[in-house]
Amino acid sequence: MAEHRPSPDSEGSGWQPLARSVFFTTTLGAIIVVSVVLFYIFSGGEDYIARLIPALSSYAGDIDHLILLIAALVGFWFFAALFAFFVLLFKYRARPGHKASYLATHEHQLETWIAWPHWLVIACDLVIIVVAVKVWHMVKQVAPPPDTTVRIIAQQWSWTFRHPGPDNKLDTADDIVTIDRLHVPVNKVVHFQLRSKDVLHDFAVPVFRLKQDAVPGRTITGWFKPTRAGAWDIQCAEICGIGHGLMPARLFVETPEQHAAFLDAGAKSAQLPGGQPIY
Amino acid sequence: MYDSNPVKRGRLGSSTRVAAALALAGLLGGCHPDQKLSASADRQKQLYAYCMQCHQADGSGSKLAGAPNIGGLDAAYVELQLTKWKDGVRGAHPDDAEGLRMRPMVRTLKGADEFKEVAAYVASLSTVYAAPALYGDQDNGAKLYQASCASCHGAEGLGNVAMGSPRLAGRNDWYIVTQLHKFRSGVRGSDPRDAQGAMMRPMAMALPDEQAIRDVAVYLSQLKPKEM
Numbered sequence: 001m002a003e004h005r006p007s008p009d010s011e012g013s014g015w016q017p018l019a020r021s022v023f024f025t026t027t028l029g030a031i032i033v034v035s036v037v038l039f040y041i042f043s044g045g046e047d048y049i050a051r052l053i054p055a056l057s058s059y060a061g062d063i064d065h066l067i068l069l070i071a072a073l074v075g076f077w078f079f080a081a082l083f084a085f086f087v088l089l090f091k092y093r094a095r096p097g098h099k100a101s102y103l104a105t106h107e108h109q110l111e112t113w114i115a116w117p118h119w120l121v122i123a124c125d126l127v128i129i130v131v132a133v134k135v136w137h138m139v140k141q142v143a144p145p146p147d148t149t150v151r152i153i154a155q156q157w158s159w160t161f162r163h164p165g166p167d168n169k170l171d172t173a174d175d176i177v178t179i180d181r182l183h184v185p186v187n188k189v190v191h192f193q194l195r196s197k198d199v200l201h202d203f204a205v206p207v208f209r210l211k212q213d214a215v216p217g218r219t220i221t222g223w224f225k226p227t228r229a230g231a232w233d234i235q236c237a238e239i240c241g242i243g244h245g246l247m248p249a250r251l252f253v254e255t256p257e258q259h260a261a262f263l264d265a266g267a268k269s270a271q272l273p274g275g276q277p278i279y
Numbered sequence: 280m281y282d283s284n285p286v287k288r289g290r291l292g293s294s295t296r297v298a299a300a301l302a303l304a305g306l307l308g309g310c311h312p313d314q315k316l317s318a319s320a321d322r323q324k325q326l327y328a329y330c331m332q333c334h335q336a337d338g339s340g341s342k343l344a345g346a347p348n349i350g351g352l353d354a355a356y357v358e359l360q361l362t363k364w365k366d367g368v369r370g371a372h373p374d375d376a377e378g379l380r381m382r383p384m385v386r387t388l389k390g391a392d393e394f395k396e397v398a399a400y401v402a403s404l405s406t407v408y409a410a411p412a413l414y415g416d417q418d419n420g421a422k423l424y425q426a427s428c429a430s431c432h433g434a435e436g437l438g439n440v441a442m443g444s445p446r447l448a449g450r451n452d453w454y455i456v457t458q459l460h461k462f463r464s465g466v467r468g469s470d471p472r473d474a475q476g477a478m479m480r481p482m483a484m485a486l487p488d489e490q491a492i493r494d495v496a497v498y499l500s501q502l503k504p505k506e507m
Contacts, residue, residue, distance in 0.1 A: 158379035179371045179379065197376060242332045246383035276367045 023090045030079040037075055056232065056253070057208035058225040062135050064209065069131060073124040080117075139210075143223040147188035154194070154201035154214045157243030159234065166263045176266030180249040181276060185259040186229045194220040202238035205251060211237055226253040323400035329387040330397065339407035340451060345377035347454035350404030353438060356445040357398035359475075361385055365394075368470045375466045377457070406449035411497045413452050419491070420498025427485040428495065431478070435504035443475040452493070452500035459483050459492050 049055065049064040094100075103110070149170055151162035161182045165174035170193075176183075184190045194203055196214035204211045205224070212222050234249035254262060330349075333341050338350025349357065363369035364385040370378030388394055425434065428447070432438055436448030447455065461467035462483035468476020486492050 153373070155376055156380050157383040160373040160379075162373075177373050179367070179373060179382075242329075243380065243383045246386045276371070277365060 019090060019093060023086050026086050027083065030082055034075065034079050037072060054207050054228070055209065056226055056228045056230075057205075057210065058227060059135070059139050060207070060209040060227075062138065066131055066135050070128055073128060077117075077121055077124065140222070143191060143221075144189045144225070146191035146223065148185065149191040149193065150182065150184065151193045151195070152182070152203055152214075153197060154203065154236065154240075155197035156199065156241050157236070157247040159203075159236075159247070159249040161249075163263075163266065166267050174267050176263070179276070181252065182234065182249060183252045183254055183259065183262045184226060186226050186253050186255055189223060189225045191221060191223045194222065199240050200238045201236050201240050201247075204235050204237035205232065206235070207232045213238055229253050229255045229258070319396070323396045323403075326388060326393055326397045327400050329384055330401075333384075337407055338401060338404035339409070340454075342412065342451070342453055345380065345457075347451045348407050348409065348449070349401050351406030351449065352401055352446055353440050354395075354398040354402035355440050356438065356443065357401045358391075358394045359443055361388065361394040361398065362391070363473065365390075366472065368472045369467060369476075371470070372466045374464070375461060378461075378467065406446075408449050408503075409451055409500065411452050411500055413456065413493050413497055415452065415490075415493040415495075415497030417494070417498045417501060420494035420496070423486060423491055423495050424498055427482065431482070436499055436502045437504055442478075444479075447499045448502040448504050450499060452496035455496035455499055456492055459486065459496075 048068060050061070055061055055064055092098075148164060148168055150164065151170055153160040153162070159180050159182070161178050162170060163176040163178070163183060164170045165172065165176050167174055192203070192212075194212055194214045195218070196216045198216060200216070201214040202211055203214060208224050208226070210222070210224055212220060214220065230253055232251045232253065234251050236244055236247040238244075240247070252258075252262075333344040333346035334349050335341060335346075338348060340346045340348035360369060364378075364382055370382040372378065388397060424432075424436070429436075431442055431444040432447050433444075436446065438444050438446040458467060462476070462480050465480070468480045470476065486495060
């Protein structure tokens, strides 16, 4: 076996300052990012995401909370693993007078260093699963009784919305059909029946934290309860062809007076009102 | 003379680096969009890039996509249709699946100026004739056409720009049939702002039955005007 002899390059001040600066920069960066994330979580809770994009459905806050919980738990382990990785890299770096060792047997004391984090990670996973299933059940599996129901028909590359009209029943003569414009009353439970004429689409309303795939041949029921009046974006969120990126729509969450005016105008026009300009 | 072997020299020579920088600058300069778009013809072709996905590079269309052949249509007619789509006058009916597919594509053009450019490009393409996709009696179609349609669309099927009636000679038969059905049902042309649609809707009722519609469509799809 050759005698361990450091190469002339690594003697003294070669790569060690570089390794040290990489180590300290990474550690410092990790500490800053973790502190910022923790600060936002503990200072604002789910409001942190709501500050970036408004949370305007009854369940948007629960989904934001879940996302932050996952970010915090996974983020903690991400940075912990990075930290351990770089500490060990630095501690056991090649340097004069230190020989590498090789372990061919099980050493209980060393394995606990793997086993404990492993159990802790599983515990975090369980927390995420329990909270996620609770939110999933509330958003997707059960729905409060509807105040109104709309039908959403997706096609390449437009949205058709069928509103129930003044009688609040779908598939009657007073239905109001619009293209790329959905009108719903604020603070009411709205059920939707989502259909597709051709390929997969996805009805996504970012401010509601709502995403639902549309599958041709199926009618998929979902719900939302808007909490603030205003005009918001709808965007197809499932790649559906060349026009996918050009397939937005507008969502009008209306006060009772605004919604009554919409129903009134729709009921008065014998036929479909003329299409709206696209820009 | 410098030694061009970087391994031997240990690092790139300064002249090599200068040459590489110049080459990179040349590449980036060549990619600059202003140079590509300077000529009007190039700009029109660029604007047509999205249309090409369905209407094909030569304007021959795609039956599968429901996109008709558009090469050789009058620029004024193409511009008018694009404007109608933009304003929601055409292609905004819930039962107009193909029209609704066209609708968002108009979003790739930024208003009247680009409509004009792309319309000029479409007009500069020649009409690509396709074999009949339907069964129809061309002789009967010719008779019906001259009786009901020729007053606006011309005896040769070349259209009438002043009336906003398009050239029909060489248009796809399946497309003509689809559009006649849409006019008859009000899926196309029923918007109160659609002046030409209002004229066309009652005319579409003139053809007595489905076979008459097909006869006219097949006749027009194969019609070659004399002055071509």
